Amino acid sequence: MSARRRRTSLARRVNALLAAAALLAGSGLVAGSGFALGTTRDTASPSPCDDVPHTNSSSAVEVFQRSGDLKTRPAAECGDVARADRGDVFYAWCYHVDDNGNRWVYGRLKRTQTRGWKSVGDLDYREGTTNSC
Secondary structure, eight states: OOHHHHHHHHHHHHHHHHHHHHHHHHHTOSTTSSOOTTOOOOOOOOOTTSOOOOOOOOOEEEEESSOEEEESSSSTTSOEEEEEOTTOEEEEEEEEEOTTSOEEEEEEETTSOOEEEEEGGGEEEEESOOOBO
16 A cells, blocks of 8 residues: 555544544533433523422411412512412411522412412411421
């Protein structure tokens, strides 16, 4: 094999190797990249208004200490479901602790089908148990 033919063959192999490396780098499959086949990058941080699964797994009865809104999700910045008055009875279904360490209770207002989240700081516990959602 001539020197010229060897250089051409070597150049083709180097080009093929560089092309393969570029494909791997672009797909996120390079060792140490932290990605694997079938995964995607999720750069969005979770929102406090993201859904929190909840079930009726508790028997607690609580009373509103003051008027306030039931929320769609366990965070003050989330939407309102309904307004409750001081003294309204709230049946707690389960609780959730948010990223700030605040405990929120999901439940239903007595004599209604109105359900939502309320911070435990606004409720007065009366009886029963409250389990984690």
